[in-house]
Amino acid sequence: MLRPRDTPTRECTPLNGLWRFAVDTDGVGRTDGWWRRALPGRREAPVPASYNDLFPDPAVHDHVGDVWYQKVVRVPSRWEDRRIVLRFDSATHRAVVWLDDTEVAAHEGGYTPFEADLTDLVEPGAEHRVTVVVDNTLTWQSIPPGYVEQTPDGPRQRYFHDFFNYAGLHRSVWLYTTPRTHIDDITVTTRLAGSTGTVDYRIHTVGDEEHEVRVVLRDADGTEVAQAAGPTGELTVEDVHPWRPGEGYLYQLRAELRGVGEELADVYELPVGVRTVAVEGSRFLINGEPFYFTGFGKHEDSPVRGKGHDDAFMVHDFALLEWLGANSFRTSHYPYAEEVLEYADRHGIVVIGETAAVGLNAELGATLAGAVFSTFSDDTVNAATQEVHRQAVQEMIERDKNHPSVVIWSIANEPESTTAASRSYFEPLVDHARRLDPSRPLGFANFMSATPDNDVVCDLFDVLMLNRYYGWYKDLADLAAAERHLEAELLAWTRKHDKPIIMTEYGADTIIGLRTIVPTPWTEGYQADVLAMYHRVFDRVEAVVGEQIWNFADFATAPGVLRVDGNKKGVFTRERRPKTSAWQLRSRWQEQR
Ligand code: BDP
Numbered sequence: 001m002l003r004p005r006d007t008p009t010r011e012c013t014p015l016n017g018l019w020r021f022a023v024d025t026d027g028v029g030r031t032d033g034w035w036r037r038a039l040p041g042r043r044e045a046p047v048p049a050s051y052n053d054l055f056p057d058p059a060v061h062d063h064v065g066d067v068w069y070q071k072v073v074r075v076p077s078r079w080e081d082r083r084i085v086l087r088f089d090s091a092t093h094r095a096v097v098w099l100d101d102t103e104v105a106a107h108e109g110g111y112t113p114f115e116a117d118l119t120d121l122v123e124p125g126a127e128h129r130v131t132v133v134v135d136n137t138l139t140w141q142s143i144p145p146g147y148v149e150q151t152p153d154g155p156r157q158r159y160f161h162d163f164f165n166y167a168g169l170h171r172s173v174w175l176y177t178t179p180r181t182h183i184d185d186i187t188v189t190t191r192l193a194g195s196t197g198t199v200d201y202r203i204h205t206v207g208d209e210e211h212e213v214r215v216v217l218r219d220a221d222g223t224e225v226a227q228a229a230g231p232t233g234e235l236t237v238e239d240v241h242p243w244r245p246g247e248g249y250l251y252q253l254r255a256e257l258r259g260v261g262e263e264l265a266d267v268y269e270l271p272v273g274v275r276t277v278a279v280e281g282s283r284f285l286i287n288g289e290p291f292y293f294t295g296f297g298k299h300e301d302s303p304v305r306g307k308g309h310d311d312a313f314m315v316h317d318f319a320l321l322e323w324l325g326a327n328s329f330r331t332s333h334y335p336y337a338e339e340v341l342e343y344a345d346r347h348g349i350v351v352i353g354e355t356a357a358v359g360l361n362a363e364l365g366a367t368l369a370g371a372v373f374s375t376f377s378d379d380t381v382n383a384a385t386q387e388v389h390r391q392a393v394q395e396m397i398e399r400d401k402n403h404p405s406v407v408i409w410s411i412a413n414e415p416e417s418t419t420a421a422s423r424s425y426f427e428p429l430v431d432h433a434r435r436l437d438p439s440r441p442l443g444f445a446n447f448m449s450a451t452p453d454n455d456v457v458c459d460l461f462d463v464l465m466l467n468r469y470y471g472w473y474k475d476l477a478d479l480a481a482a483e484r485h486l487e488a489e490l491l492a493w494t495r496k497h498d499k500p501i502i503m504t505e506y507g508a509d510t511i512i513g514l515r516t517i518v519p520t521p522w523t524e525g526y527q528a529d530v531l532a533m534y535h536r537v538f539d540r541v542e543a544v545v546g547e548q549i550w551n552f553a554d555f556a557t558a559p560g561v562l563r564v565d566g567n568k569k570g571v572f573t574r575e576r577r578p579k580t581s582a583w584q585l586r587s588r589w590q591e592q593r
Contacts, residue, residue: 001113001398002185003338004087004176007267011079012176015071015130019169021045024066024133025059035098035131039070047173048089050166050306063136064148064155069169070131077125082177084122087115089171089337091134092307093142098131108388109143110167111334111356112395119180136167141384143392144333144358147371158369160359161333161413162567163299164556166306171337181207182266183255188402189439190274192287197240197274202232203255211265214256217272220249242287243273243404245327246593248348250404273345273404279441279462282543284500286350286407293350293546294589295326296571297505300336301555303574309337316576317552318343324571324582325589330504330548332445333358333413335396344405352443352465352504352548353400354410355392360385360425361416361447368560376421386425390432397436408463409433409440410504414447418454430460445504448473452492464493467505467550471530477521479533487537494543502546506534509568512579522568524580531581535588549585 004012022029022039034040045051047069052061075084088095092110096103104116122128138146138159146159157165185204190197203213217226217235226235241249250271257266278285285291298317300307314337321329328350331340335353344351359365362375373380393411400406411429416422426444433442441462446455448468458464468486475482493501510527519526531549538544554570557563566574571582 002268004174005269007269009179009264009266010177012174015073015173015175016047018044019047020070021051022068023060023063024068025063027065029066029068029133034068036101039068045069045168047169048171049168049308050170051168052166053304053306064157065137066133066135067168068131068133070129072127072129073175074127075122075124075175079124079177083180083182084118085115085176085178086118086130087113087174087176088169089113089173091132092167092170093136093138095132095134100129109356109392109395112399132169134168136165138165140380140382141388143356143389145360145381145385158371159558160361160365160368162368162557163301163333164558170307171309179266181205181211181257183257183268186255186268186270186402188253188270188272190272190276192240192242192274192276195239197237197242199235199237199253199272199274201235201253205231205257210260211257214258216254218252218254220251225251237274240274243275244348245286245291245350246348248346249273250345270402271345272402275404277407277440279500281498282494282500282545284463284545291350291545292592293328293502293548294592295321295328295548296552297330297332297548297550298552299332299555301553301574306556309339311339314340314343318347318349320572320576321349324586325593328352328546328548329552330354330410335400338399341400341403341405345403349405350407351405352408352410353396353406354413355389355396357389357392357412357415360412361414363449364414375416376419376425381425386429390429393429393433394436397433401437407440408443409437410443410445410465413445414467415444417446417450417457419456423456426457426460451489452496458497462499464497464499464501465504466501468503469506471533472508477519479529483533483537486534487540490537490541490544494541500545501543502548503534503538503544504548505550507531507550507569510579511564511568512573512577527579528581528584531584
């Protein structure tokens with residue numbers, strides 16, 4: 001799915017800023033047809049942002065169900081004869097959209113974009129009312145799953161993942177044009193052979209068939225390096241400048257659609273990084289060279305705006321990664337805003353892209369929601385959930401397939417993976433992901449109690465991604481035991497599978513400013529000791545090809561006795577102040593560069 005862009009044949013206008021906003025406390029908006037007129041009340045909310053922390057009101061913070069956004073939009077009069085599209089980069093977790101009185105789109109899943117073709121409904125030059133209802137409810141059939149408990153005080157949302165259920169319009173909304181006959185999708189994959197690079201491309205067009213596709217590839221200086229014609233083909237680049245971690249060199253692919261008289265019907269420009277990714281035994285190769293991941297599991301999370309995308313936080317976070325010498329992160333636990341992947345492409349940061357399938361695990365349900373259930377059953381995670389999950393995998397791959405920064409697809413975080421039911425659940429999802437993208441390795445982040453002895457799904461994947469908390473949830477304050485247990489487990493994995501291991505989570509909750517002489521959990525010193533212990537072990541186990549600490553920064557969660565105003569495993573606080581471990585990582589990672 002192509003991101004809206006200004007090109008010689010296309011225009012886009014962001015609809016960000018303040019929208020009218022109403023919380024549908026009584027759940028009457030849909031039956032009362034709130035889209036037909038101005039929303040009730042006087043509230044306004046910024047887009048992009050989560051709505052939960054905007055108002056000093058627990059009823060908004062903990063609302064379960066629908067909220068409404070509305071904006072009156074003038075369609076530029078010069079847009080006559082254009083195809084006009086309304087696009088939401090995300091609406092968490094599902095939405096229905098109306099243009100004036102007409103329903104134009106509905107979408108399930110909170111972290112991928114969706115669009116409505118408004119061409120036949122808008123009048124260029126006129127004003128139109130855009131209304132969106134966004135529902136934050138998590139059910140057994142949503143990704144991520146959850147359930148709503150009816151209590152005497154109203155509904156309470158329960159869920160099995162450890163981050164606050166922020167909701168709203170977290171990313172940009174766009175009104176954009178394309179010509180009626182237009183380029184609808186582009187897929188690129190790249191190869192390297194010595195100093196020659198190849199870009200295999202596939203271009204899907206919609207509309208009049210009497211058009212020809214032309215493709216030109218330019219280097220970063222704008223010099224043409226290859227061209228081709230036809231909807232599929234290859235572009236060969238001699239003396240190629242590969243996309244490399246830490247560098248992020250990009251070519252520009254310009255795809256043109258030309259009519260019979262050579263007239264330009266449509267143009268789209270796509271940045272392309274030429275690189276390869278492969279798994280060979282227990283090595284992870286980028287451009288044929290062993291790659292060692294350093295960095296973090298992150299969150300889209302910041303004060304006040306919650307999960308709303310923010311360019312300032314994005315640039316700052318990437319700058320902090322660079323300061324540390326980190327080369328990668330995982331988009332735990334959902335696909336991030338496209339701006340983030342584009343930035344990673346340009347700056348050579350390596351990304352593990354993850355779906356929002358987090359919390360498909362009864363053991364976590366018991367810990368985080370006090371709920372007793374079987375993970376996979378007719379009444380819990382079932383065939384309908386699997387279909388929503390399949391769709392989530394597909395939408396992530398369709399959106400992010402052209403980003404050179406993305407080198408692994410993670411199709412879930414810490415699901416149950418020790419039962420026959422889990423294997424039947426994951427097998428078709430893995431097949432589907434492989435069909436959609438045979439070029440990237442697959443993984444999932446494996447839960448601590450799934451060990452080499454009881455795991456039944458890891459053989460389906462290319463990379464072992466382990467989340468481990470020795471020294472915290474296990475062996476607390478006994479780092480000697482933690483070190484023995486961690487090493488024993490890693491070696492057991494290497495005996496079972498000849499696959500690369502990335503430690504996708506490890507760490508310890510840490511309150512900034514808390515210091516003791518005797519090693520004590522929650523202190524800055526203890527976090528540093530835990531990380532140092534893991535690093536000693538990683539350096540002894542060859543199959544370990546990556547270390548991604550949990551977490552880059554402290555983040556908001558649902559209340560819990562183990563959570564002090566959120567999860568404090570950040571190497572930075574939520575405001576991005578460094579804890580002691582930041583300098584320790586900086587010296588380790590800068591040296592490894
Ligand atoms: C893992 C989860 C992560 C949590 C982390 C923790 O993958 O989302 O925040 O543990 O407990 O279970 O800090």
